[in-house]
Amino acid sequence: MEEHPVEPSTLAERVKALALALGFDRAGIARLGEPTPEDESLHAWIARGRHGEMGWLARRVEERIDPRRRFDWARTALVVGLVYDTPSAPRTGAGSDAGSAPVPPAGRVARMAGGEDYHDVMLRPLRALGDALEPLVGRPVQSRAYVDTGPLLERSLAARAGIGWIGRNTCLIDPQLGSYLFLGVLLMDLELPADPPEPDHCGSCRACLDACPTDAFAAPHVLDATRCLSYTTIELRGDIPEPLRAGQGTWVFGCDVCQEVCPWNTRRRRQVPPDRAALRERITPRAEWVRPALAWLLALDEEAWRGATRRTALRRTKRRGLLRNALIAAGNSGDPSLAPLLARHATSEDPTLAEAARWALARLERDP
Numbered sequence: 001m002e003e004h005p006v007e008p009s010t011l012a013e014r015v016k017a018l019a020l021a022l023g024f025d026r027a028g029i030a031r032l033g034e035p036t037p038e039d040e041s042l043h044a045w046i047a048r049g050r051h052g053e054m055g056w057l058a059r060r061v062e063e064r065i066d067p068r069r070r071f072d073w074a075r076t077a078l079v080v081g082l083v084y085d086t087p088s089a090p091r092t093g094a095g096s097d098a099g100s101a102p103v104p105p106a107g108r109v110a111r112m113a114g115g116e117d118y119h120d121v122m123l124r125p126l127r128a129l130g131d132a133l134e135p136l137v138g139r140p141v142q143s144r145a146y147v148d149t150g151p152l153l154e155r156s157l158a159a160r161a162g163i164g165w166i167g168r169n170t171c172l173i174d175p176q177l178g179s180y181l182f183l184g185v186l187l188m189d190l191e192l193p194a195d196p197p198e199p200d201h202c203g204s205c206r207a208c209l210d211a212c213p214t215d216a217f218a219a220p221h222v223l224d225a226t227r228c229l230s231y232t233t234i235e236l237r238g239d240i241p242e243p244l245r246a247g248q249g250t251w252v253f254g255c256d257v258c259q260e261v262c263p264w265n266t267r268r269r270r271q272v273p274p275d276r277a278a279l280r281e282r283i284t285p286r287a288e289w290v291r292p293a294l295a296w297l298l299a300l301d302e303e304a305w306r307g308a309t310r311r312t313a314l315r316r317t318k319r320r321g322l323l324r325n326a327l328i329a330a331g332n333s334g335d336p337s338l339a340p341l342l343a344r345h346a347t348s349e350d351p352t353l354a355e356a357a358r359w360a361l362a363r364l365e366r367d368p
């Protein structure tokens, strides 16, 4: 039977429409062309050790910069975005039965982490989309889905796909939806036209650079991950470096400061499309992780921790990592009622936890 190929721009629109129908908020198409100088800057970033203990970032760098080195069939990337900071997300809440103080000292959890793990939520529909391409195109289509699950520069691809621009805080910002946006990528063997790039709208703003509590930006667009709280509280396994502890404040998992101060989030948040709620409901932070009481976190045993973190990205730090972070946060809380719990951890057999607890106790004494 004779094939009636669909015109590429029509096909591109259909592929993107399918992505929206599956629950994503944004979809754009990038051509896998020559890497940009910004992509090449990854070499310098790695050479300066900005990735810290994330050794996997220093491997397969060439593939990361140009996925065609691994998949020579790949021609284009469908990039999808899913908003994770919703107006409906609970803004208060406690995970505590730890006493009747009017406002128990609480930790802060990055918005991305308190709901169901976004990797799991996004990968399945993205793969389903890959499987649905054959009937659209009229031939078998090679594709490969990623959600932070392989060597790709997802922000760079999103910028190439016209989803938004890369801000000075290194986040991808959609002009309508802001930067609280998870990204996913489907590499495809289809020759499709790219979406036009979004111009940079940072202008003269530098709010993110000034607000970072640990001074983690080496320059605009260049993050020293080893100073970023998202790295120290999630990726780092050992002791949190002493000079970064005070800046951690009460963050216990990740950090949102450089996004909270961004005018593109404060102004644009409410433009989230209300009609595509299926995926978003799953990633919406659970109430107990919106402002988890520090006393609750410090008292969590392994079983309670496993229950409370089930299917969330919080599992990444293991209980030990979250405990270490909560100890530092307790030291920064200025609340002496936490001292007895800290004293209990100060005798822990784990040297990292014991040291963090002693540091926290000393800080509370110094700065009650």
Ligand code: B12
Residues within 6 Å of the ligand: 038, 039, 040, 041, 042, 045, 054, 057, 110, 111, 112, 147, 148, 149, 150, 151, 152, 153, 154, 155, 156, 166, 169, 170, 171, 172, 173, 179, 180, 181, 182, 183, 184, 220, 221, 222, 223, 225, 228, 229, 230, 231, 235, 253, 254, 255, 256, 258
């Ligand atoms: C490693 C990693 C981290 C590291 C390092 C972050 C970083 N900025 O590099 C740590 C643990 C610190 C981290 C933190 C966070 N992360 Co992260 N992370 C990643 C991961 C796995 C790789 C990123 C990477 O390659 N970094 C290396 C640097 C060099 O690359 P890059 O940041 O993409 O940099 C590009 C641009 O800056 C560009 N560039 C653009 N303009 C200019 C100008 C100049 C002058 C230069 C030099 C470069 C340059 O050059 C680079 C190459 O293209 C991606 C997933 C993926 N596979 O892409 C998620 C990802 C970037 N993370 C994500 C999120 C949500 C976060 C956090 C918000 C989580 C949190 N709340 O705690 C924070 C944000 C911190 C921040 N300001 O970036 C999302 C970002 C979504 C978005 N809208 O941007 C991603 C895409 C995951 C996903 N699938 O949704 N992350």
Ligand code: SF4
Residues within 6 Å of the ligand: 211, 212, 213, 214, 215, 216, 217, 223, 227, 228, 229, 230, 254, 255, 256, 257, 258, 259
């Ligand atoms: S996530 Fe927090 S610590 Fe990391 S760069 Fe942004 S403001 Fe700084």
Ligand code: SF4
Residues within 6 Å of the ligand: 167, 168, 169, 170, 201, 202, 203, 205, 206, 207, 208, 209, 258, 261, 262, 263, 264
């Ligand atoms: S805070 Fe300002 S400089 Fe930073 S990313 Fe947002 S608009 Fe750009």
